[in-house]
Amino acid sequence: MPKSTHVSELDLIAEIRRAFPASRRRTVPLGIGDDCAILRPPPGHDLLVTTDFTLESRHFRRETHPAQAVGHRCLARGLSDLAAMGATPLAAFLSLALPRNFPGTPIGRRWLKDFLAGLGNLASATHTPLAGGDTAQSPTETILADIVLTGIAPTGTALRRSGARPGDDIYVTGALGGAAAELRSVLAGKSPRRASKGDYPHLYPHLYPQPRLAQGQVLRRRALATACIDLSDGLSTDLTHLCAASGVRAEIDFTALPIHPLAQTQPDAFHLAVNGGEDYELLLTAAPTTRIPGKIAEIPLTRIGTILKRNFRHPPITLLHTDGSREPLNPGGWQHFTTQELFVEGK
Numbered sequence: 001m002p003k004s005t006h007v008s009e010l011d012l013i014a015e016i017r018r019a020f021p022a023s024r025r026r027t028v029p030l031g032i033g034d035d036c037a038i039l040r041p042p043p044g045h046d047l048l049v050t051t052d053f054t055l056e057s058r059h060f061r062r063e064t065h066p067a068q069a070v071g072h073r074c075l076a077r078g079l080s081d082l083a084a085m086g087a088t089p090l091a092a093f094l095s096l097a098l099p100r101n102f103p104g105t106p107i108g109r110r111w112l113k114d115f116l117a118g119l120g121n122l123a124s125a126t127h128t129p130l131a132g133g134d135t136a137q138s139p140t141e142t143i144l145a146d147i148v149l150t151g152i153a154p155t156g157t158a159l160r161r162s163g164a165r166p167g168d169d170i171y172v173t174g175a176l177g178g179a180a181a182e183l184r185s186v187l188a189g190k191s192p193r194r195a196s197k198g199d200y201p202h203l204y205p206h207l208y209p210q211p212r213l214a215q216g217q218v219l220r221r222r223a224l225a226t227a228c229i230d231l232s233d234g235l236s237t238d239l240t241h242l243c244a245a246s247g248v249r250a251e252i253d254f255t256a257l258p259i260h261p262l263a264q265t266q267p268d269a270f271h272l273a274v275n276g277g278e279d280y281e282l283l284l285t286a287a288p289t290t291r292i293p294g295k296i297a298e299i300p301l302t303r304i305g306t307i308l309k310r311n312f313r314h315p316p317i318t319l320l321h322t323d324g325s326r327e328p329l330n331p332g333g334w335q336h337f338t339t340q341e342l343f344v345e346g347k
């Protein structure tokens, strides 16, 4: 039996505070330690808020996902939502439920330390202070986390899903399918216990996705995009969301899709790229007269298709092949309650 000691809620909060040294900044005059945090967005800015669950067995498995990566992904998902709207992070809030006496065991303590380190590294890299949260005992043996992210953008300038117009070009940042390809090897037990993500982020698109904050901010500041969404559920699903919000349809050029090198090694590379999900790249549309740079902050942008007028005789998304033939591209990405279990053996 591993040695077990009692760790109280107060001890836990103290440990979290140690992992996130208070950063003094004008926009967060009061962080962890009081009943509420106080946020002070600069005048002339909108406040943006997003929240994301990270649930054991649903979003990660303790046996296959290093705790550091779980912490990183927990924050990355929310940051990617801010990136999609061109926002700058203001503060994060972490609600954490841990199994009974989990932090009192050496294994649990190690897990928590690594989880906080993963979250903390990304928080400092993106200048996102942790300004509060909640800590509770999980009613089951599973770890549950919820992160709330707040961000700011000059009033009325945040990018939205709803601005795409017929004739617009469709672009994507980075490459697609890498996260799904890496997930496959992670589930096969081939994940590094402690991946050194800092050196080679492109090697770990699933364990250490890089939210495209800088790219989103440039798109917003230079008013380059008419609409934007982050690719959390997969291109086919997220493009359907963007089209629905904008009242348009889309055609994707089969040969133009930038497929991640990790996906290219798989027999179903195209499926991973369009349905894989969790790539956390940005999908955006731009007027044909807008000059979109080939790269923003070192990340390539690729034109992958065109926005068309909605027409109920055509499916919302079609795929254009080199011989000029077309086929419907149905939303095949992740959807809670309808998609089969992500972690089903062998998938």
Ligand code: ADP
Residues within 6 Å of the ligand: 013, 016, 031, 032, 033, 034, 035, 036, 037, 093, 094, 095, 096, 130, 131, 132, 133, 134, 135
């Ligand atoms: P209250 O009971 O008034 O809600 P708590 O005792 O839960 O306050 O929390 C005390 C302080 O610690 C608060 O500022 C809260 O935001 C912070 N806190 C609690 N849990 C977490 C956590 N998981 N991550 C970050 N801050 C936390």
Ligand code: MG
Residues within 6 Å of the ligand: 034, 035
């Ligand atoms: Mg209180």
